[in-house]
Amino acid sequence: xxxxxxxxxxxxxxxxxxxxxxxxxREQARRGPSERATQAQHAKGKxxxxxxxxxxxxxxxxxxxxxxRRHRATGFGLEAKKPYTDGVITGWGTVEGRTVFVYxxxxxxFGGALGEAHATKIHKIMDMAISAGAPLVxxxxxAGARIQEGVSALAGYGGIFQRNTRASGVxxxxxxxxxxxxxxxxxSPALTDFVFMVRETSQMFITGxxxxxxxxxxxxxxxxxxxxxxxxxxxxxAHFAYDDEETCIAEVRYLIGMLPSNxxxxxxxxxxxxPADRRGEVLLDLVPADGNRPYDMxxxxxxxxxxxxxxxxxxxxxxxxxxxxxxxxxxVVGIVANQPQALxxxxxxxxxxxxxxxxxxxxxxxxxxxxxxxVPGFLPGVDQEHGGIIxxxxxxxxxYCNATVPRISLILRKAYGGAYIVMDSQSIGADLTYAWPxxxxxxxxxxxxxxxxxxxxxxDAEDPEAMRARMVKEYKAELMHPYYAAxxxxxxxxxxxxxxxxxxxxxxxxxxxxxxxxxxxxxxxPPQ
Numbered sequence: 116x117x118x119x120x121x122x123x124x125x126x127x128x129x130x131x132x133x134x135x136x137x138x139x140x141r142e143q144a145r146r147g148p149s150e151r152a153t154q155a156q157h158a159k160g161k162x163x164x165x166x167x168x169x170x171x172x173x174x175x176x177x178x179x180x181x182x183x184r185r186h187r188a189t190g191f192g193l194e195a196k197k198p199y200t201d202g203v204i205t206g207w208g209t210v211e212g213r214t215v216f217v218y219x220x221x222x223x224x225f226g227g228a229l230g231e232a233h234a235t236k237i238h239k240i241m242d243m244a245i246s247a248g249a250p251l252v253x254x255x256x257x258a259g260a261r262i263q264e265g266v267s268a269l270a271g272y273g274g275i276f277q278r279n280t281r282a283s284g285v286x287x288x289x290x291x292x293x294x295x296x297x298x299x300x301x302x303s304p305a306l307t308d309f310v311f312m313v314r315e316t317s318q319m320f321i322t323g324x325x326x327x328x329x330x331x332x333x334x335x336x337x338x339x340x341x342x343x344x345x346x347x348x349x350x351x352x353a354h355f356a357y358d359d360e361e362t363c364i365a366e367v368r369y370l371i372g373m374l375p376s377n378x379x380x381x382x383x384x385x386x387x388x389x390p391a392d393r394r395g396e397v398l399l400d401l402v403p404a405d406g407n408r409p410y411d412m413x414x415x416x417x418x419x420x421x422x423x424x425x426x427x428x429x430x431x432x433x434x435x436x437x438x439x440x441x442x443x444x445x446x447v448v449g450i451v452a453n454q455p456q457a458l459x460x461x462x463x464x465x466x467x468x469x470x471x472x473x474x475x476x477x478x479x480x481x482x483x484x485x486x487x488x489x490v491p492g493f494l495p496g497v498d499q500e501h502g503g504i505i506x507x508x509x510x511x512x513x514x515y516c517n518a519t520v521p522r523i524s525l526i527l528r529k530a531y532g533g534a535y536i537v538m539d540s541q542s543i544g545a546d547l548t549y550a551w552p553x554x555x556x557x558x559x560x561x562x563x564x565x566x567x568x569x570x571x572x573x574x575d576a577e578d579p580e581a582m583r584a585r586m587v588k589e590y591k592a593e594l595m596h597p598y599y600a601a602x603x604x605x606x607x608x609x610x611x612x613x614x615x616x617x618x619x620x621x622x623x624x625x626x627x628x629x630x631x632x633x634x635x636x637x638x639x640x641p642p643q
Contacts, residue, residue, distance in 0.1 A: 145182075147198075152224075161294060164220060167360065177206055180239065185198065201225075201233045205219075207240075207249070214247065214376070216249055222294055227257030229259070229261055230268050233271065237271075241278040245278070248379065248380075250289065251288050255292050259296075259300045279306035289307060292310065293317055297318075297319070310354050312342075313356070313357055318337045318341045323337065323340070351429060374480055375481060384445045384446050391617060394613045394614065397418055404528075409459070425440065427439045428440065429469050435463065436451065436452070436454060436469060452488075453488060464504055475514045483521040485523050490535065491529050492532045493508060507642075510643075515539045515544065521623060524539045525549045525550070526548070542605070550606045551609070552609055568590065569583075
């Protein structure tokens with residue numbers, strides 16, 4: 116005997132038959148709409164949503180939620196097309212044994228477009244991630260709002276944005292862009308902690324090339340407007356850009372391994388074979404004593420961290436400052452460092468924004484911050500001033516002042532003016548401040564200072580150049596010698612560069628139990 120269901124047709128009346136039917140439905144949902152749709156996805160150089168999830172999570176760990184969900188919309192032919200999953204796959208699994216929640220748009224179904232049921236599934240998995248205190252990864256490959264469902268689709272995006280904001284600083288949120296992301300949909304990735312993109316296949320923009328051309332007359336391709344390289348180098352929207360999905364998703368797994376599951380935990384510590392007391396003899400030659408000679412700060416970082424291994428954030432944007440996650444004696448640290456090879460390591464608008472967001476992320480997720488200073492100041496210029504360097508620079512200052520995680524600063528060479536203060540000086544709350552014997556801490560460089568202080572003596576001298584050189588030498592001897600700040604308690608110790616790794620590790624061990632409370636308040640009002 117069988118019973119009839121209007122949507123499923125005849126159904127078996129016995130349990131074995133019902134289980135067989137369930138397995139068939141699950142298999143149908145796993146296969147997707149058709150083999151032709153899968154081939155079309157592969158032809159674009161893109162993996163399917165389930166293939167992506169398999170790469171992200173540990174083998175066999177994925178548990179799907181609402182696999183059999185279907186939309187309830189009618190009109191415009193929707194009532195005749197009601198595929199399972201409704202174009203988004205949601206669930207949880209593990210990455211290196213740690214729970215991670217995920218949702219992945221299935222471009223084969225409605226182009227991954229978001230409708231009411233689709234959005235409700237995402238809302239549910241986001242709520243589960245927040246409740247469980249586990250990272251959330253979104254694998255984005257969708258065509259935006261499902262136009263046939265009208266305002267219901269837009270409301271679905273609102274629910275996602277609200278949850279992105281509620282989860283901010285509570286659980287790590289990672290957006291992986293693996294296809295188009297246009298219009299309001301682009302704001303969800305912008306609200307998350309990290310954005311990954313794949314060259315040629317992923318794009319993000321608020322208005323597409325056709326709209327841009329209609330409004331401004333400018334002609335541009337999708338990749339030229341919002342491709343991976345544009346967002347990784349020019350806009351700063353993307354933190355990482357890769358050539359293929361496999362590499363991209365592998366790096367997502369690596370990043371997750373550097374982050375805690377939530378803001379109540381510390382990042383995972385791993386055993387290190389790199390000796391804590393390893394001396395860095397090479398540092399004596401890497402960094403020239405002459406403050407005008409450039410060098411690559413990446414090499415300094417490689418020498419200090421475990422096995423020379425680190426993950427740089429925003430590697431190709433605002434290159435005059437480096438932000439990276441690494442390990443010291445197995446403990447995750449965030450590193451902020453000036454890069455003398457780019458713009459002499461000055462702070463400008465983009466560098467300030469980049470470092471401020473990174474400092475905030477580290478503080479939110481209990482990651483100690485190490486700051487390596489070699490900064491000649493803020494970048495002068497009309498563009499910088501008119502662009503708001505004051506408020507943008509204040510973002511970095513605010514982020515450091517607000518951070519309660521262990522903070523250690525190390526001055527390698529130059530540390531001039533306001534940039535010295537902003538880059539986690541002792542006066543704004545650094546727990547420990549160290550310096551190399553090559554350090555120069557001052558209001559400005561000796562040449563500029565001498566020109567201001569001794570302007571009249573230089574002008575009246577018979578040999579102005581000789582007088583200027585003499586005054587520069589005198590200023591350096593009086594106010595810029597390597598021990599001036601240490602003598603005044605503004606530097607805790609001047610250390611041998613070869614012992615830097617050992618000093619940092621010992622300091623971090625002492626600060627591991629640091630506890631600091633901020634004043635009671637709803638939230639601050641950071642500069643914008």
